[in-house]
Amino acid sequence: MSEFDLIGRYFAALGPERPDVALGVGDDCALLEIPAGQALAVSIDTLSAGVHFFPDCDPEHIGHKSLAVGLSDLAAMGAEPAWATLALTLPAADEDWIRAFATGFERLASAHGMRLVGGDTTRGPLSVAVQVHGLVPTGTAIRRSGARPGDAVFVSGTLGDAGLALRRMLAGESVAPELRRRLECPEPRVELGQRLRGVASAMIDLSDGLAGDLGHILRASAVGAVLELDRLPLAPQLAELVAATDDWSLPLASGDDYELCFCVPPAHIPNVERLAEALALPLTRVGWIRASAGLDLRRPDGGRLTRPARGYDHFPVADDRAD
């Protein structure tokens, strides 16, 4: 048995057992049972060292984040997490690293009732691909294409914190642990996503910044939107920074927020207010959908902001992803 086979044992039984897993890790395929009346929601994402995380990032955080980005995609459809698969590429069979990675992955998987059902561990430059599988009652998933003129636009949590953490780390500055967690250990809004079924008309998770991600909803729905900049939910540090510089690129165009942006018909707005209270999570109305195309970034004085360059100011090697 090779080192890599041994390491595979860390992934043999990760996350809670589920009765719908007929066959888990250890055969050519996993076998899964989908209940009648449920659709399967799937998404795959890769995190690569030096592109999506610093190569010396705590492996526990890499384990967490590699699953969190997929959970955030499930949340954005209103789906309930079920199973994950993991394709892990490692430069060396470092057992300490893998143990920490598995710890971070498992903690988040268990918090969301998700079971790891398959994987592949190979040698190569550090990279993690995770596929998530979720269930959603047929016909109730929340797509990007359902926004209608007059809908309110909401976002959860606060914007730009992860972008600020990254900017400071790239500049070699110290970053408070709580701010760094916003970058390295985002909390996907899984429960919020499910509770917005029947409430939200369209939804997306924020991975590349509000302006760009809301833009995906606008294109898919063939509508436009107005954002009122003074309504954007900002943590104190962000609010001070924006006030001092009039630079909106962090809240509007930086990556890794992993908050949800969703549209809500006026009749459902009270449901959102109740949800915010029930989940103890800020859900802030930041604008509205209109029929005419384009995204209007409106200042408090009525003036307009030019959309900041896509702040996918991730790691240097990825800078071609900027617009």
Next chain:
Amino acid sequence: MSEFDLIGRYFAALGPERPDVALGVGDDCALLEIPAGQALAVSIDTLSAGVHFFPDCDPEHIGHKSLAVGLSDLAAMGAEPAWATLALTLPAADEDWIRAFATGFERLASAHGMRLVGGDTTRGPLSVAVQVHGLVPTGTAIRRSGARPGDAVFVSGTLGDAGLALRRMLAGESVAPELRRRLECPEPRVELGQRLRGVASAMIDLSDGLAGDLGHILRASAVGAVLELDRLPLAPQLAELVAATDDWSLPLASGDDYELCFCVPPAHIPNVERLAEALALPLTRVGWIRASAGLDLRRPDGGRLTRPARGYDHFPVADDRAD
């Protein structure tokens, strides 16, 4: 829109449309509908440059093989291919490369009625992770754990061809195109796998060599086996090489055969013979399952061969995968 977004367009509609895809590429998740009475079979695999293929390998072949390895896993469960997702990591947004990759991927996907429903394209060292999804009537999937004493052991096709191609390429020797295709463009035995439902008691696909992969069946089934070496199906080149050297490592312990190894209760052996004829594919009885543990490699004179070192003699960087 970034270069990588543009490149993503090559993957927007790949493979045949399927009515069970409620939502394909382009939202946070794909939405898929599983028919009643079917289980979902999933498997994820990564191919990395320099580990699983030569960095200068024809991208059309990389596209083919990255899907073929997953199709081979579906075949080994007796599952019918349905959907795939693709996590592609590229050092640069090279449109010619991606077009060729997509061509190879699509040709094989279309041949098996498989639709690409989601993906992620990022920058980094060349690596391809593919997850395949298949359907199999509930309770009929063929696992590794069902082999019973007295079952016959069969393999499809011929053994060791890919290993021979790789060995020659690593030595800088010329390789005939047909032999090279066995390494770079394996044909997964998808139809055979499905037609063995109700016939085979256990099955695995051969990715790491017959001795090791049959060993997985033996452990999962808590049985042993005898292989009769003179029955192993070898192409003429392999047969000559083995006869000249008495080195059995290629047919027994080299990677990438992507043939199926399966066990068959005696009553079903005539079905296998009929299947071989119907599919015009050699299905060769190479040994039998016995109650006592271990794998007995029997020579024609009754002597025994020591199991060759695991010939996962892939690319040099992966040499720690040898036993």
